[in-house]
Amino acid sequence: MAANAILVAVDGQSADDWVQQLRLHAPGRDIRRWPQDSGNLAGIAYACVWRAPHGLLATFANLKAIIALSAGVDHVLADPKLPQVPIARVVHPDLTMRMVEYIVLHVLLHHRHQRRYDAQQRERVWKLHEQPPASEVAVGIMGLGAIGTKAGKVLADIGFQVAGWSRTQKNASGIEVFYGQGALDPFLNRTEILVCVLPATAATDGILNLRLFRRLKRNGALRGAYLINAARGRVQIDADILTALAEGSLAGATLDVFAQEPLPASSPLWTHPQVTITPHNAGDISPRLLAREIIAQIERIERGEKLLHLVDRRAGY
Numbered sequence: 001m002a003a004n005a006i007l008v009a010v011d012g013q014s015a016d017d018w019v020q021q022l023r024l025h026a027p028g029r030d031i032r033r034w035p036q037d038s039g040n041l042a043g044i045a046y047a048c049v050w051r052a053p054h055g056l057l058a059t060f061a062n063l064k065a066i067i068a069l070s071a072g073v074d075h076v077l078a079d080p081k082l083p084q085v086p087i088a089r090v091v092h093p094d095l096t097m098r099m100v101e102y103i104v105l106h107v108l109l110h111h112r113h114q115r116r117y118d119a120q121q122r123e124r125v126w127k128l129h130e131q132p133p134a135s136e137v138a139v140g141i142m143g144l145g146a147i148g149t150k151a152g153k154v155l156a157d158i159g160f161q162v163a164g165w166s167r168t169q170k171n172a173s174g175i176e177v178f179y180g181q182g183a184l185d186p187f188l189n190r191t192e193i194l195v196c197v198l199p200a201t202a203a204t205d206g207i208l209n210l211r212l213f214r215r216l217k218r219n220g221a222l223r224g225a226y227l228i229n230a231a232r233g234r235v236q237i238d239a240d241i242l243t244a245l246a247e248g249s250l251a252g253a254t255l256d257v258f259a260q261e262p263l264p265a266s267s268p269l270w271t272h273p274q275v276t277i278t279p280h281n282a283g284d285i286s287p288r289l290l291a292r293e294i295i296a297q298i299e300r301i302e303r304g305e306k307l308l309h310l311v312d313r314r315a316g317y
């Protein structure tokens with residue numbers, strides 16, 4: 001019999017929700033949970049994965065496709081034994097909007113001095129700080145894909161001067177587009193609030209480093225440049241963020257992602273007064289909202305159609 005089972009392999013969180021929701025949208029289908037009910041591995045055709053152990057996918061001899069249960073696929077592509085089957089990732093309005101909410105929230109927290117007012121409240125201090133208009137504040141978004149483009153449009157609607165940086169040329173209304181390595185410095189030189197939503201690839205590893213922070217424009221009214229990293233921990237150098245904060249190239253940072261997650265308790269970032277830490281929650285993914293799309297992807301393959309949101313292995317995203 002031809003392989004047609006769906007296997008859910010997620011690490012660090014429960015697969016139960018995914019399995020339950022997938023079964024709801026595909027009643028009667030053979031949907032399995034790794035590792036406890038993986039069954040006969042030769043029957044597995046589709047693997048839905050989040051941080052599956054390296055080498056696992058290579059044990060499925062009849063695998064037809066890999067569906068990453070995430071927007072970023074660094075965790076899939078890092079597998080040295082990755083089978084040569086198509087890989088799709090999540091692009092979904094719910095995920096996009098959650099990311100947009102996070103980005104807009106943290107841009108505004110900085111823009112409106114909210115962290116300073118929080119500190120003042122604890123001391124019962126009533127003191128106003130200069131509030132520049134959004135139209136005089138330059139936000140720069142690294143990564144103009146599904147998430148970066150939407151976030152840029154919302155920020156432009158609020159009135160910010162928005163620019164984005166991508167690998168290839170593109171048009172995005174309301175956003176000044178910079179692309180390619182040669183355009184990075186001009187993009188940074190005009191940017192006061194830097195938002196990173198790049199994928200983690202060989203080309204973006206450690207890109208958020210001291211050299212880059214020193215090229216940002218400092219906004220006097222906002223006491224310097226600000227960093228928001230909602231991409232992946234690998235793209236930032238924690239020690240360089242601390243140096244940039246100490247020397248003033250950065251006025252503050254919001255960090256959702258870290259090279260090691262959970263962020264170790266010993267990290268000085270936890271208690272730094274200019275740093276806001278969140279536990280990789282910027283774009284939480286809901287199995288309830290996404291299961292239908294995943295089943296639709298599998299049905300697409302079964303009809304002989306191409307997967308949507310295919311990953312380009314060479315580009316790494």
Ligand SMILES: NC(=O)c1ccc[n+]([C@@H]2O[C@H](COP(=O)([O-])OP(=O)(O)OC[C@H]3O[C@@H](n4cnc5c(N)ncnc54)[C@H](OP(=O)(O)O)[C@@H]3O)[C@@H](O)[C@H]2O)c1
Binds near residue numbers: 282
């Ligand atoms: N923190 C969270 O909870 C969370 C949740 C969701 C996603 N994320 C992260 O956000 C990332 C972006 O997601 P997405 O769906 O927006 O991805 P996407 O649609 O693939 O967009 C990626 C963007 O990055 C650009 N890019 C890639 N490599 C580049 C390079 N070397 N130089 C310049 N630009 C480069 C791409 O340029 P082109 O347009 O030219 O291809 C594209 O504009 C994901 O990969 C993931 O790591 C994090």
